[in-house]
Amino acid sequence: xxxxxxxxxxxxxGFRLREVMAGKHEFVSRRGPAGExxxxxxxxxxxxxxxxxxxxxxxxxxxxxxSEGIIRVGELVDQAPCKGSLELNYFSEAKIRYRMTFAxxxxxxxxxxxxLGIRPWNLHRTHTTCYGVIHDLEKGHEVSRSxxxxxxxxxxxxxxxxxxxxx
Numbered sequence: 779x780x781x782x783x784x785x786x787x788x789x790x791x792g793f794r795l796r797e798v799m800a801g802k803h804e805f806v807s808r809r810g811p812a813g814e815x816x817x818x819x820x821x822x823x824x825x826x827x828x829x830x831x832x833x834x835x836x837x838x839x840x841x842x843x844x845s846e847g848i849i850r851v852g853e854l855v856d857q858a859p860c861k862g863s864l865e866l867n868y869f870s871e872a873k874i875r876y877r878m879t880f881a882x883x884x885x886x887x888x889x890x891x892x893x894l895g896i897r898p899w900n901l902h903r904t905h906t907t908c909y910g911v912i913h914d915l916e917k918g919h920e921v922s923r924s925x926x927x928x929x930x931x932x933x934x935x936x937x938x939x940x941x942x943x944x945x
Contacts, residue, residue, distance in 0.1 A: 790827070791827070791828050791944050792824055792825050792828055792831075792942070792943045793825060793828055793941065793942050793943065794822055794823070794943060795822070795823055795939050796936065797821050797823065797936060798928070799927065799928055800816070800818035800926055800927065800929070801817055801818070801924060802814040802816065803815055803817035803852065803912070803923060804923055804924075805921065805922050806920050807920070809914075809919070809922065810854065810921070815851070816850065817926060818926065819847060819849040821846065821860075821864070821876070821878075822845065822847055823845035824844065825839065826943070827839065841865065841867070841868065842865050842866075843863065843866075844864075845862050845863055845864050845878065846859070847859075849889060854912075855880070855882045858882060859880065860880040860889070861878060861879060861880075862878035862879055862889075863877050872894070874892065874905070874908075875890065876891040876892070876908065877889070885915075885917075886914075886915040887912050887913065888912070889912050890913075891908040891909065891910030891911075891924070892909055893906075893907060906929075907925065907926075907927055907928075908924075908927070909924070910923065910925075910926065
């Protein structure tokens with residue numbers, strides 16, 4: 779029985795995945811140039827405790843993953859580091875929510891993206907399309923709206939990026 783993880787080992791075992799979403803965004807209310815521009819993010823997300831992540835009794839960490847990576851917002855920033863969280867709200871809201879903050883020339887922004895209406899019969903659509911909004915945190919207004927997609931051709935790379943981590 780050497781291959782079975784003890785509860786203590788499981789508590790100290792985390793995981794990481796790399797996800798890439800790409801699409802377009804548009805500035806709102808003259809917050810930038812008119813038209814559609816490229817928008818994408820590459821995130822490494824996961825949890826330091828697989829047991830906490832999967833435990834519904836652990837409300838603060840249940841299906842909540844930390845994330846960090848790079849965000850690209852055409853006509854706002856070529857590339858900026860971002861950090862935040864990924865919430866898998868399958869049961870409470872039938873959605874996945876990305877929440878990331880990043881900075882551009884001293885201004886702080888928050889991106890909130892959601893994959894909506896998640897049901898077992900429509901995963902090919904709902905897990906691949908994300909609707910997002912960028913807010914300027916200092917000025918308190920919406921800057922941009924986006925639609926990004928997970929390219930199903932990248933699914934093998936996404937799945938192979940999964941790895942377990944131990945303290």
